[in-house]
Amino acid sequence: MMQHSNALGNPFSSLLAQVGPIQQLIFGENASSAAGRSSDGLFMFILWLSVFFFVVLMGLSVYFCIVYRRRPGVTAQRTATHNTALELTWSVVPLLILVVIFFWGFDGFAKSRIAPGEAEQLILTAQKWEWTLQYPNGVTSTERELRGSRTQPIFYVPENKPIQLRMISSDVIHSFWVPDFRIKRDVFPNRYTSFWFQPEPLDLSDSRVKIAGEGTADQYPYLDHMIMCAEYCGDLHSDMLGVLRVVPESVYIKWLASQAFDPEGKMPWEIGQYLYVAKGCVACHTTDGTSGTGPTWTKVWGQKHLFADGSSVDQVDENYIRESILDPAAKVVAGFPNQMTSYQGQVTEEDINNMIAYMKHLAGVDTAPADESSEEGGS
């Protein structure tokens, strides 16, 4: 594998390679990508430039206010009201500085937009309010951890390898932001956008690097980067987070294999349970009885549902669930916003059947008795 970090190095960034305490104060964490370090370098360059102009201009203003304060018997003095040389200087010098800033910014921008050809291709899907990442072998991550007010998906990526995300939204515009990489890119409903990054090699001296399975033979280092949605997308916009977990490549390969879901020999409801996470239903529907953005799935099958328009069904059945997945706006449960977008084209008939089986299972009406005890089962 080729080393990309050097090729990415910004010609300007070596000027400001040292990360001082002020940069630390501003960004909290050091950038975890070459592109990020380049843009932080530019930021600090602009910052010091700004501090210089601010101190000179405000210093002069305050100095003038003190020295030339109004005193009895002292008048304002006649001074030139125009000075071509001076005025040209303070127009041209800022212009030259701005040209430098523009090219420096363009340089970092171009590099952040152009992915190396051998980058690993992953597909990122955004929907209200969940990120789903599909790996080259077709699996999606079902691992979740608590961040903020709810659990968020964990996406494993290998260290020191270029990765390119092809991104698409299934509803509104979202924006994929990894603050540690200093890059964001909007995600649209009708076209792909791309986002590429190369996680840095895990550095054990970095205080953010944690050790998984500490003390066991399987222990490995990992580094988490938060993912945030940066384009306003509604009620749970601030909960549309995720975690990019950088791990050694060997761990990544093992994890990828463990995530593969083999429907062979599984009960339909087990497949439904997998789809519940993999298709992002989990973002809005709980299985513990509490209300999310949508109704909890423990109170679906066989229950009476009241709708926002005043009508109702006495017993939720297969057709109702099918309709709710494919045309969610047709019947909106009272008390919940009409937020869900259609899954038409994203799920197969078989998927729907499996999800129905899972909802039945949650309601304790499995057609075949489930051997393994599920905490939700039988309630």
Next chain:
Amino acid sequence: MATIDTHTSATVEHDHHDEGSYLKPKGSMLITLIDWLSTIDHKKIGVMYLFAVFFMFFLGGVAALAVRIELLEPIRQAADGTITGSNLASLFGLKDYSVAQSGNLYNRFMTLHGAIMVFMFIVPGIPASLGNFFLPLMIGAKDVAFPRLNLLSWYIYLFGSMFGVIAIILGGVDTGWTFYTPYSTTTDADHLNVVLMVLAAFILGFSSIFTGLNFVVTVHKLRAPGMGWFDMPLFVWAIYSTAIIQVLATPVIGITLLLLVFERTFNVGIFDPAMGGDPVLFQHFFWFYSHPVVYVMILPAMGIISETLTIYSRKKIFGYHAIAFSSLAIAAISFLVWGHHLFTSEGTLTATIFSALTFLVAIPTAVKVFNWVATLYKGSIVLNTPMLYTMMFLFTFLIGGLTGLPLGALSTDLHLHDSYYVVAHFHYTMFGGMVVAFLAGIHHWWPKMFGKEYSQLGSKIGFFLVFIGFNVTFFTQFFLGTQGMPRRYASYLSEFQPLHQISTIGSFVLAMGFFVHLFVFIQSLAVGKKAKPNYCGGLTLEWETSSPPIEHNFHHEPMLRHGPYEFADVVPPQCEPGEYPMPDPVENNDH
């Protein structure tokens, strides 16, 4: 003066000699009220605008405090389902709400704050109130060119504001003030909310177009005899540039509205990707209107600063032509930079071009700041409240402008876009620019408008609270942004809480400052000492009439005899001899 005769359109009476202040009641309370509501006097309309925008600022400010209260704590849900940190929901006594619902509540307040402040306060604020009042006075006219149109624009403003606020509150609009599609259309199948909101913006825009047209014609046609273009006060130049932008940019929001209705009615995909439309197109339309409007917000503020800075330092403005032309340059370039709001969604080439154009607009802005600072040199500076606000403007606007550089540069913007850094940046330019200059202008002209002095001590206390409160509130937000806090978040990761708490504390100090100002103004109206006609030794024409001005502005048609800033050569009108001494007639400068 030949083509438009204000006497026929503006006034019926010609008896100028025994008339009093324009504020003199016309009779009983009811008759006075009817007189005000049907007035075509630009001064009364300006005052009515002033109170209307004050009220909108109050509403928007309350929404802002609600936003800051919610952000005191992140929203968390315990394992048993109980929700903590949803301060707004608790404040409203809601029971049994979900995390999503408390997020929705925050989003509505955030929308209310943004929409009110931008469309109903910042955009019309200075031109419609101080502009209406002082533009005709400063060019020596008896009124604006079309006084009835002026009154109509006030009613349209009032209607548009009520329409907008009611639509947001009743419609539960949660889209933010930008109403981006497809979010705004997919959450609401009838497109009703976004159509209503854009309609409200368009109605308000119409009011701006009327005011703008009025000002353009007034400046062209009604200048006092002897006043050439380059004898105009810089405030007039600024309002004139603003008026041109308003007239040219506002129709775009009307086009957007029509396209939205068209899409909905005929199911033609324009903005909606589900129908084959382009999800980013709305953003282009929106910013093609809203970016020039950013300069509608800031140019009048720059105009005020050019006035107060010169009067309170007794200095001729440095580089009059440079400042006047930079206003026009900003107006022109402002139409070409809308794409810098979309760096994270545009193609690489488009973003690059817009980045380059954006830096161009920085030059005329920088030139203005250099000119202002140079004006102070060897002046006779008095730090009263308007001058303190003028200095605060330099301070905050400089921060606002300089922090814009990393947003105009492409690579840094990829990180900072849509983060709290942007929130802090535009509050430094909008609040630190427009609101602070508005406060400078109000304190500068208040005794002229109402004939009453106000407490210097009280208003200085208000100033210090506003200065400290503003900087505490928004300077912290730069750090939130660089550290990764996205904007429009109802909740956040725990690591951001300390900075959010500092910001909220600042916002309450800021609010206190405004209440002090409100108190000082009420006290001034009630028991203020009578103001002198020219209490600050100004040389522009509004100082040649009494405070408050008489109903028809001037007893005699004013004749321009000197430039607006010739403090070194001209005795200010209506001042005691020696009150504003002039420097030695011998030039001590090589120029």
